[in-house]
Amino acid sequence: MLEIVDIKKKYRKKEVLKGVSFTVEKGDFLAIIGKNGVGKTTLTNIICKLVNQDSGNITYGFNENEIYTKIGVQTQSGDFDDRLKVDDMCTLWRKIYKVEKSVVEALLERLDLTEVRKQYIKTLSGGQKQKLNILLSLLNDPELLILDELTTSLDAISRYEMRKYLKQLNEQGKTIIMISHYMDEVEDLCNKVVVLKDGKVEQTTTPKALLGNKYNSLQDYFVECV
Numbered sequence: 559m560l561e562i563v564d565i566k567k568k569y570r571k572k573e574v575l576k577g578v579s580f581t582v583e584k585g586d587f588l589a590i591i592g593k594n595g596v597g598k599t600t601l602t603n604i605i606c607k608l609v610n611q612d613s614g615n616i617t618y619g620f621n622e623n624e625i626y627t628k629i630g631v632q633t634q635s636g637d638f639d640d641r642l643k644v645d646d647m648c649t650l651w652r653k654i655y656k657v658e659k660s661v662v663e664a665l666l667e668r669l670d671l672t673e674v675r676k677q678y679i680k681t682l683s684g685g686q687k688q689k690l691n692i693l694l695s696l697l698n699d700p701e702l703l704i705l706d707e708l709t710t711s712l713d714a715i716s717r718y719e720m721r722k723y724l725k726q727l728n729e730q731g732k733t734i735i736m737i738s739h740y741m742d743e744v745e746d747l748c749n750k751v752v753v754l755k756d757g758k759v760e761q762t763t764t765p766k767a768l769l770g771n772k773y774n775s776l777q778d779y780f781v782e783c784v
Contacts, residue, residue: 630700
């Protein structure tokens, strides 16, 4: 699906990424973990071609010219025009992606947004805005879904429901990359973990292998090692 080779990125004098390499196989549910400022969001922006790397290459398992129909992205904080209603935003994106209205209806229902569809976006709670962000990332039925701090602002029940939904999507064959500081999510959902530290990949492994015999949870590992 993706082969990432020696990606480097510098902002002025600060080296954010110092030669990042790893592979994402079709059907993976891969987590990228690391402390704030280690380059996780920069890396995903490079994957989505929103930011250019200074050097290194990414090989995509699909036609690169169709990247915006093949990738769905849920950003850490969605920037919406508060003058629009939920329905307005959904209609705009539906027309961009040329998908049936029934697709929107199903996602509104699945993400518990049907009752607020007529509301202005500025009136939504933080969790509802996050759900709308997720809805838009799924609208084009992407082959690769990228989630940046997915459950930020979601309450406990919504977090549980979202995790269950993502498991279903992954079991149906969707490849997912997730950035998260919630190690319980990583442990529960992911089959592969990329650990970023000091701008480099410290290791690419499985949640179980990270735990080994030393740690009771990935949170313990994260606190001590990352």
